[in-house]
Amino acid sequence: MKTNQSALMLAAFAALIIVAAGCNAPTQKQETATEQAAAKPDMAALKAEIQAIETEWASATTAKDINKVISFYADDAVEMNDDEPMQVGKAAIQQSLLKSMEARKAGTTVSFETMDVYGDGNVVTEVGKTTTTDAAGKVVSAGKYVGIFEKRDGKFICIRDINNEDQKGK
Numbered sequence: 456m457k458t459n460q461s462a463l464m465l466a467a468f469a470a471l472i473i474v475a476a477g478c479n480a481p482t483q484k485q486e487t488a489t490e491q492a493a494a495k496p497d498m499a500a501l502k503a504e505i506q507a508i509e510t511e512w513a514s515a516t517t518a519k520d521i522n523k524v525i526s527f528y529a530d531d532a533v534e535m536n537d538d539e540p541m542q543v544g545k546a547a548i549q550q551s552l553l554k555s556m557e558a559r560k561a562g563t564t565v566s567f568e569t570m571d572v573y574g575d576g577n578v579v580t581e582v583g584k585t586t587t588t589d590a591a592g593k594v595v596s597a598g599k600y601v602g603i604f605e606k607r608d609g610k611f612i613c614i615r616d617i618n619n620e621d622q623k624g625k
Contacts (some may be wrong), residue, residue, distance in 0.1 A: 496576035502569055505581050505604060508611060509567035516565040519556045525549050529605065529612045537598070537619035562590035567600075579604045579611065585618065596620050 508527065515523035525545055528534075534542040534551065542548045559565075564587065571582045580603050587596045600618035604611040 496574065498572060501574065501576065501579055502572045505572055505579060505602075505611065506569040508604075509569055509581075509583065513565045513567045516556070517563070519559075521549060521553055521556065524552055527613050528616075529607065529614045532613055533615050535615075535617040559587070560589070560595070563595060564588050574604075577606045579606075 512524060512527050515527075525548065528545055528548055530545055531543075532545065532548060534548045536542070536551060536555075539551060542551045566586050566588075567583055568586075569581055569583045573580045580601065583600050583602070585596075585598045585600060586594055589595050598618055598620035600616065602613050602617075603615040605614045606612075
């Protein structure tokens with residue numbers, strides 16, 4: 456009987472240690488809805504921020520200000536234009552943009568419209584459309600693009616850009 460009682464006491468003691476250890480174990484914190492909302496970026500604010508960049512970018516493109524336009528790109532950016540090989544780095548992108556600017560007729564206006572953005576606040580993918588109009592306001596070309604922006608030194612800079620036209624002269 457004493458052996459059974461000793462075994463039973465030992466089992467009870469072991470169970471007590473396990474329960475005590477479990478009480479001291481770290482628990483995973485459940486995020487509250489407020490904490491989850493705070494962790495998610497404000498997509499409307501990000502969209503407005505990217506649109507502001509695109510508006511400035513379009514103005515510089517319209518003005519054929521290559522230095523301003525190239526300032527929107529990261530040094531290691533990659534650009535993929537319609538009917539051209541991939542351009543890697545600012546120098547290659549600048550040469551491609553210069554050709555495009557020279558080919559565009561005087562009096563045209565370029566505009567970019569941010570349709571949607573996705574991301575985490577540090578890296579944002581933008582989907583947009585582009586329109587070029589002549590001096591009379593007639594659309595001479597339109598297209599679409601996807602840009603990937605990364606926040607560096609507190610501001611968004613384009614690291615990847617792909618675009619193509621879907622109509623000319625309409």
